[in-house]
Each structure stands twice: as C-alpha cells, then as structure tokens.
Amino acid sequence: MPTRPAAGPRSPLNRDRVLRAAADLADRDGLAALTMRKLGQELGVEAMSLYKHVANKDEVLDGLAELVLGEFDLPTDDVGWRQAMRRRAVSARAALARHPWGTVVLSRTRPGPAMLRNLDSVIGSLRRAGFSVELAAHAFSLLDSYVYGYAVQEASLPFDTPAELTELTASIMDGFSAAAYPHLAEMGAELIMKPGYDHGEQFGYGLELVLDGLERARDAAA
Amino acid sequence: MPTRPAAGPRSPLNRDRVLRAAADLADRDGLAALTMRKLGQELGVEAMSLYKHVANKDEVLDGLAELVLGEFDLPTDDVGWRQAMRRRAVSARAALARHPWGTVVLSRTRPGPAMLRNLDSVIGSLRRAGFSVELAAHAFSLLDSYVYGYAVQEASLPFDTPAELTELTASIMDGFSAAAYPHLAEMGAELIMKPGYDHGEQFGYGLELVLDGLERARDAAA
DNA sequence: ACCCCTAGCTTACTTAGTAAGCCGACGAGG
DNA sequence: CCTCGTCGGCTTACTAAGTAAGCTAGGGGT
Known part of the structure; x- marks a missing residue:
C-alpha cells in the first residue's frame, strides 16, 4: 500500500485537478494547444482517463470559464x-x-x-x-x-511587452504605411513611441x- | 457526357467566391460548421480544390474578418x-x-x-x-x-428572438433560482419580462x- | 500541332475527440 | 483469507478535419 500514499507523483486525480491543469496548459501554450491528449500528459495519464472526471472537452472549457x-x-x-x-x-x-x-x-x-x-x-x-x-x-x-x-x-x-509594442508600431509605420495611414502614423510617433507610454x-x-x-x-x- | 457543361453552374471559382461562401456557411450553420470539406461542397468542389485559392483555413478566417x-x-x-x-x-x-x-x-x-x-x-x-x-x-x-x-x-x-429571451428569463427565474439570485429575479420580473422590452x-x-x-x-x- | 499552365481531383497522412471495452488494485463481506 | 464488485486508468479503434503530394484534363498561347 505504500504504492499509493507514499507521495507517489500520482495522487488520485479529480475534476478540479484536471481543470487546473487545463488552465495551466492553456496559460503556457495557448488555448489551441489544449487537447485532451496533451492535458493527459500534463497529468501523467492517458487522454481517455480524463473522461472519468469530465464528460467531454466542452465541459473542460466550461470549467475554465468558471475558473x-x-x-x-x-x-x-x-x-x-x-x-x-x-x-x-x-x-x-x-x-x-x-x-x-x-x-x-x-x-x-x-x-x-x-x-x-x-x-x-x-x-x-x-x-x-x-x-x-x-x-x-x-x-x-x-x-x-x-x-x-x-x-x-x-x-x-500580437505582443506581450511594451518593448514589443514599440517595435511593432515602428515596423507598421515603416515606409509607405505612414503615407497610407497618416493619422495612425501620427499617433504612433507622438504617443506610442514616447518612452513611458503605458x-x-x-x-x-x-x-x-x-x-x-x-x-x-x-x-x-x- | 460533358463533365464540364458549357456554362454549367460552375463559374471558375476564386478567392472572393470562396470567402463569400464561407461567410454564408458560417451565417447559416455556425462557425464550427465551417470546414474545408463543407465549404467545398457548398461550392460544388472538393475540399482540396479550395487550396488553389487560399493558402489554408487560417487565411479563410482572416478573409472573413476583413469581410x-x-x-x-x-x-x-x-x-x-x-x-x-x-x-x-x-x-x-x-x-x-x-x-x-x-x-x-x-x-x-x-x-x-x-x-x-x-x-x-x-x-x-x-x-x-x-x-x-x-x-x-x-x-x-x-x-x-x-x-x-x-x-x-x-x-x-443563447437566444435569437425577444420571445426566446423572455422564455429563457422565465426559466432561469423558476423555483429556487429566484431566491438564490434575488436581484436578477427582480430585474427579470420588472424589466425583461415587461412587454415591449427591447x-x-x-x-x-x-x-x-x-x-x-x-x-x-x-x-x-x- | 504542340505544349504547358491551371483548376480541380485523388490519395493518404496526421492530429484530435471520443466510444467501447479491458484490467488491476483495493476495500467490504463471507 | 479469499472473493468480488467498483473504480480509476489503459488500450484500441473509429471518425472528422486540415492539408501535403502528386495526377489530369482541357484550353490558350506559340
């Protein structure tokens, strides 16, 4: 019986752990990467085992919503x-x-x-x-x-950090875009590129x- | 038999027609029903033929966005x-x-x-x-x-017509829900169920x- | 007349969701 | 202590979908 409680990496698994793992996975790799197989892996379990705890993938997504x-x-x-x-x-x-x-x-x-x-x-x-x-x-x-x-x-x-934002803004403003979108260019130059823009x-x-x-x-x- | 009847219902097909068909299909059956195969059917064509006009499904979705x-x-x-x-x-x-x-x-x-x-x-x-x-x-x-x-x-x-709204509201307010969510119940009763609520x-x-x-x-x- | 270009077709591989059924371990009753 | 039902997890296998690769027929340009 030491097999079970001896802090094996495998505690029993339940709906709640499934949902939290799903949230972690989606946080880390994006919602598209949230598949039942990957979610299983995350928990050290085969995909089909998850179905003992959730009816289907939709239920996982509903659970995430409530989370x-x-x-x-x-x-x-x-x-x-x-x-x-x-x-x-x-x-x-x-x-x-x-x-x-x-x-x-x-x-x-x-x-x-x-x-x-x-x-x-x-x-x-x-x-x-x-x-x-x-x-x-x-x-x-x-x-x-x-x-x-x-x-x-x-x-x-399409960016996560302010630095990426300025970079992207700059690339959009590059070349002919500035002429095609003058007001955007103005805003980019006067506002977004300013240091300290939050x-x-x-x-x-x-x-x-x-x-x-x-x-x-x-x-x-x- | 002339597989390709002159002036058959089959005009040449192009990116634009693909996108418009995609929009129609999504309008009719929902975005989830928009698959390359169904889209092909819609146009009387095999799924793979669509790839002569769009690079992949993502491009279809991008096209819908611009539409x-x-x-x-x-x-x-x-x-x-x-x-x-x-x-x-x-x-x-x-x-x-x-x-x-x-x-x-x-x-x-x-x-x-x-x-x-x-x-x-x-x-x-x-x-x-x-x-x-x-x-x-x-x-x-x-x-x-x-x-x-x-x-x-x-x-x-989860409804399309005002009638469905009142019906749904009524069903939510049913029974113990009204007690659990008193303010929602009040709003349902005094506002949404009122005839002419828009x-x-x-x-x-x-x-x-x-x-x-x-x-x-x-x-x-x- | 020839040839090649293009639109559409066929096949087939991969990833994903999930139905169906199997199996081993554990706890309760004989 | 043996047994058996239950429960959690596993295996297999089917289906739907995206799409890579290569085929082909017919029409237009040389």
Whole structure:
C-alpha cells in the first residue's frame, strides 16, 4: 500500500485537478494547444482517463470559464458602488490579461452559477446605491461590455511587452504605411513611441469615464 | 457526357467566391460548421480544390474578418465626429449581430489593411474635431471596446428572438433560482419580462453615455 | 500541332475527440 | 483469507478535419 500514499507523483486525480491543469496548459501554450491528449500528459495519464472526471472537452472549457470568473472580485458592501464596480472591472481585466484564453471560453458559455452569482451581486450593489432597475441594467451592460471588449482586444494584440509594442508600431509605420495611414502614423510617433507610454493606463481612463457617466445618470434620475 | 457543361453552374471559382461562401456557411450553420470539406461542397468542389485559392483555413478566417470589417461604416467628413462615431458603432454592432462569428474571427487577426484603414479614418475624424492625439487614442479604445464587448456578449446570448429571451428569463427565474439570485429575479420580473422590452436599446444608451463623456473630455481639454 | 499552365481531383497522412471495452488494485463481506 | 464488485486508468479503434503530394484534363498561347 505504500504504492499509493507514499507521495507517489500520482495522487488520485479529480475534476478540479484536471481543470487546473487545463488552465495551466492553456496559460503556457495557448488555448489551441489544449487537447485532451496533451492535458493527459500534463497529468501523467492517458487522454481517455480524463473522461472519468469530465464528460467531454466542452465541459473542460466550461470549467475554465468558471475558473476565470472566480478570479473576478465580487462587490462587497463595505465600499461604495463606484469603488465596487472599479474593483470588479480592474480585477476582471487583470484576470483576462493573465489568461488570454479567458475571453474565448467566457463567450462560449451560457451563464453558469458563477456568472449568475457575479451578476446578481453587481446588480445588488447598484440597487443599494440608488440605481433604478433599468439604470442598473444599463450600467452592468455598459461596464461588462467595456471590460470584456477591452480584454478581447488586449488578448488579440500580437505582443506581450511594451518593448514589443514599440517595435511593432515602428515596423507598421515603416515606409509607405505612414503615407497610407497618416493619422495612425501620427499617433504612433507622438504617443506610442514616447518612452513611458503605458498601454494599461488606457483601461483606467475609459473606466473612469464610464463610471462618471453612470454617476451622472443616477443623480439625474434621482 | 460533358463533365464540364458549357456554362454549367460552375463559374471558375476564386478567392472572393470562396470567402463569400464561407461567410454564408458560417451565417447559416455556425462557425464550427465551417470546414474545408463543407465549404467545398457548398461550392460544388472538393475540399482540396479550395487550396488553389487560399493558402489554408487560417487565411479563410482572416478573409472573413476583413469581410465583416468591410461592413463597418467608415467616418465621412460631411457629418460631425459624434455622428460619425455613432454611425460606425451602430453599423459595427449590426454587422456583428448579423454575423455572430464576427467577433471570433476579428479577435484572432492581427490588424490587416482593412482594420488599419478603418482605424486611421476614425482617428482622423476625431483629430479634425479637435481631439488631441492622446484623447483620440482614449476615444477609439473606449468606443471599440464597448462595441466589441457588446457584440461579443450579444453573440453569446443563447437566444435569437425577444420571445426566446423572455422564455429563457422565465426559466432561469423558476423555483429556487429566484431566491438564490434575488436581484436578477427582480430585474427579470420588472424589466425583461415587461412587454415591449427591447434589448437592442441597451446598446444605444451606453453608446450615448460614452459619446457624452468623450465630448465633455474634449471640451474640458480645449 | 504542340505544349504547358491551371483548376480541380485523388490519395493518404496526421492530429484530435471520443466510444467501447479491458484490467488491476483495493476495500467490504463471507 | 479469499472473493468480488467498483473504480480509476489503459488500450484500441473509429471518425472528422486540415492539408501535403502528386495526377489530369482541357484550353490558350506559340
């Protein structure tokens, strides 16, 4: 019996470990590299063994969606709505940046429990802050769209570091492109190539603008 | 028998027809159903014949991305920036609603010419309207994120008609779910189930809020 | 008349998801 | 202590999809 507990590299395996391994694999090699066979390897197991713990690959992807969702900060009551929304948005964007596959798996899932809980909590926070039902609906639609869209675009950017960004920008601006896209070229030269340009700051700017707008709308309706 | 009947239904086939057939197929049966073999069938041709016109499936998907992008209204100079941005946003959202696979193919492409042209034109419109380079960057980042995120969420909704929405909402609110998600239940009851609820109106609300915010930001900077 | 170019075809290999069934170890009951 | 059912993991094998390689027929240019 020492075979089992003696810290063999092989603990029993379960749905949760499968999902976490899937997330790791997707983080490391991209979502396309997440195949049942590779996932098996990752866990020292044959592909078909995974099916004892998940029904099929779709269930793996659904599980990943709930994993990412779990990394979003839920609103808490001890802070105002604005701070609660900000935290949720920032944490969501961070989670989706950590896991570039996040946007993909989220967009293929019909709402699971984690999503519903998240949503309910957001609406609750807004309602308590004096938002009407209708305005609360507008608010979360707007916020979620922004965060989500931002994350998608960020995930599809073909670079990971600021250095790569300037390099790429430079190569796009090369030669005739600058003539074909004068405004892009201007922006590239005056903004993106400037040392200290922080792409992440973009997110905060839009977020505050949206929050300002929502606050104004709530006050106008009051 | 003349395998190749003169003026048979078989015109020569080219990259463009391949792409349009791909779009049709994806519209009809979903992006997952878009396989090289099915696409071949669609055109009365073997799968491998397609490779005379496209290098590989990725190129088909890239082509689809440019197709959708082509359905976005470019800003024109004869209207103000606000109208130009609104038109672009509305047309983009409409295109992405017409082609639910649009968000998927757009997010996997590094910027092609259509994208760059589109972007350049947007920035130009904003610059002419008095936006600084920096603010123009914020503006299109915000607008695109919103439109894009909205479209993604819309595409992932598990229903197509308002009737299906109310039905689904009702089923979610059924039984204990209402207790688990009180705020969602409230919103479902007071808003979504109301006759005449128009989900599309959501989009316009957020869009105007964003445009208001941008206008204010520009005026403040002036 | 010849020849070659091109669009489309045939074959076949590879990777992936997964259905079906096998097997060894472990714990409970006789 | 032996046995047997169960459960986790394995083996095999089938199917769908992308695509590499090479074939061929028919039409146009020389």
